[in-house]
Amino acid sequence: MGLGPDSIKAENWALGKSKEREEKKKRRRKKKRDGREGEVGCWIKLRFMGRCSCMPFRSKVNSSISGISTNYVESKSTNSKSADEPVVPVVSSTVTSNPESTSSTPMFSEELKVASHLRKFTFNDLKLATRNFRPESLLGEGGFGCVFKGWIEENGTAPVKPGTGLTVAVKTLNHDGLQGHKEWLAEISFLGNLRHPNLVKLIGYCIEDDQRLLVYEFMPRGSLENHLFRKGSLPLPWSIRLKIALGAAKGLAFLHEEAERPVIYRDFKTSNILLDADYNAKLSDFGLAKDAPEGDKTHVSTRVMGTYGYAAPEYVMTGHLTSKSDVYSFGVVLLEMLTGRRSMDKNRPNGEHNLAEWAKPFLEDRRRFYRLIDPRLEGHFSIKGAQKASQLAAHCLRRDQKARPLMSEVVETLEPLLNLKDMASSSYFFQAMQAERSRSNLNAKNGIRAQGGFVVIRNGQPVRSLSIPHGTHPSPNNIPRLSPKPNGKV
Template sequence: MGLCFSSSSSPSPNPPNYSGSTSNVGFSATTSSFGKSQFSEIASGSIDSEGSLPFCSPDGQILERPNLKEFSFGDLKSAAKSFKGDTLLGEGGFGRVYKGWLDEKNLTPAKPGSGMVVAIKKLNPESTQGFQEWKSEVNFLGRLSHPNLVKLLGYCWDEDELLLVYEFMPKGSLENHLFRRNPNIEPLSWNTRLKIAIGAARGLAFLHSSEKVIYRDFKASNILLDGNYNAKISDFGLAKLGPSGGQSHVTTRVMGTYGYAAPEYIATGHLYVKSDVYGFGVVLLEILTGMRALDTRRPTGQQNLVEWTKPCLSSKKKLKTIMDGKIEGQYSPKAALQAAQLTLKCLEHDPKQRPSMKEVLEGLEAIETIHEKTKESKTRNSHHNSHQHPRQRVVRV
């Protein structure tokens, strides 16, 4: 199939919630030989050809079997008001995403405006992503449970209809907020950006525990935000189980999104756990600069964000020229420089030189501490100055 990348050079057609990777996989439901009876074995907890998920983490868990509801197409059609236009959240490579309503207790269809809001992803039969990604999503998200991974509630396979049902993420994607497709969206503050980066890092660190799951398509549109701007990683269609038996990498057909994919993966097809770290570095760079990883509308030499800004990340003076103007004055120069230096480490050309996601998370938490201390210091000084006695005026008589 060759190199199959989606480009982020212009505003993405991905939906504001649960966006899929665009045009990057050559499978469809109609071309798969994978039978429904085989899928039922996966859904009931059998290990499939991808292997098991044996690791665990203090902040998350691996379920022995997917804890998912099997929906009928009729129920989801009813929950999403027959998939009418006013429930459409957006459209991506996988298909369309609709808003739906389910009863919180038994997950049966509920009237619009009542019960629990969900997002229903409906496969387009002509989709280039198709069945294999749908299966991967069920297999991974059905078993992985973590506060920073989006929750998959269930699935539907009804003849030719393939659907996935997720928790609804009211704030949409990080991409929408950083690049503000909607002019009514307020710019993200430095504090919120740091919170989102830390949440996403926790999610990736969990996936990498024991070097078992490589996410493979880390980008701003796949980071979703709940009502409190807590970050959750979504879209596991390209996820792979990582190297085993002493291997350093897995070799696979190159898939992903241009601008975020690691150089060694593009060049060789060798996929490392630290290939995800590179993608995280690109997103961190977008968070700092407020600019897209790839944008052909920028001047020549500035279209690829990593190539253009990398020389600026180790200098406090140069860094100032690329930082997002919308957060000016909200961060300490020390915190910004540390964030830039951490980004630079993630973007190392040699995967062995990149930090682990655990180390990245620790670095981000240290930056958050710097910011909190700076804020406390300013508050104390302000409080102290406000309580100083004003000079007494001498009145001569």
């Protein structure tokens, strides 16, 4: 990827922010000496810690959009905070092998080369393109900042009338600290030089005074997270789920095995998988991405960052990051698509909060795997495809990272599953499963408890919980060879 003469010096901006913070500290110390005002100042700092305004820093922007907070998601969501909670760093800041922990306020003295194909926007261009960053243009909120919908020229940078030209997504930098600036630099560095059908396209950027904005292609169907978990959303058909899983796997495989310099994504989750009009999956938000280890190095030592429920256990425990960390995260997302459950859900009963832990006993059991499948699919899924996908998720989630597959192997496993037509709804197995589930629900209402294939009634007399003709048990191994129903396709 070519590099143009246009380059960014981030040092001055970082120095300016550092001086600004020093001035604030001096004013705060002065208030402390004056009495109670110091206490109030501390309370205000704690009250707003971790929250950022969606309003760009420049005062000319309409103040009506201030006060919108970020919830670490790429798109609007009404979900609980625990579902997408950032991982708390667990690696000691005194570890010298950790390059990210040596300084809490690093100085960015290096030049960042910008790929020549990226467009450079002025702040005013993007202000007009998003209609003054008005709330109606807000697409979502993330740890980096807020994302607004805008319209620009097809091949230029000038704003155009809404509904014309090229539709884009404009991401604004959270000015609260240097972390947002580091992520902005990472986005430019990685997405500016990586091109693949399953990566969101970075169109351009804006660096003007203290403004930092990024311009991406617009993804009309939003995030996978919203399609799976937003209240009122229609359930994604089985074929679409497999298509999304395959596209996301191809994106990771490209980063790990095909890119000129291999990349560890580090933040693979449903909110970072965006969908175009045809449900093609594209990975977004490269703010936490890292260059993969080179030569004889086995891992990258880094501060632990990511999201609870998705981060690989060995990474959380040691801070050692490898491409197999991404493979684990893919296994969690694949489970979310299979089950319709969140990776972390504290609203579920005890023992079911962590999806990966709850699902493990079912994943490779041919008699029990069907308990995993999202009931909203109502039998419109391939039995063999669901079995294979469950086994694949189990392989990705292995504790031993060396036993996890490469992402290219994941792609090879998923591709044949798209063509399977053995819909569960037309099989004897699924009908027996539904009968068992209905009877279990009825028994639960009547105060009857099921145990090991029997129903124990209150008087202690055991009765078979499911009566199947000819003594056949509802197992995938005993499915009669029935032709799918004409309407069995998804």
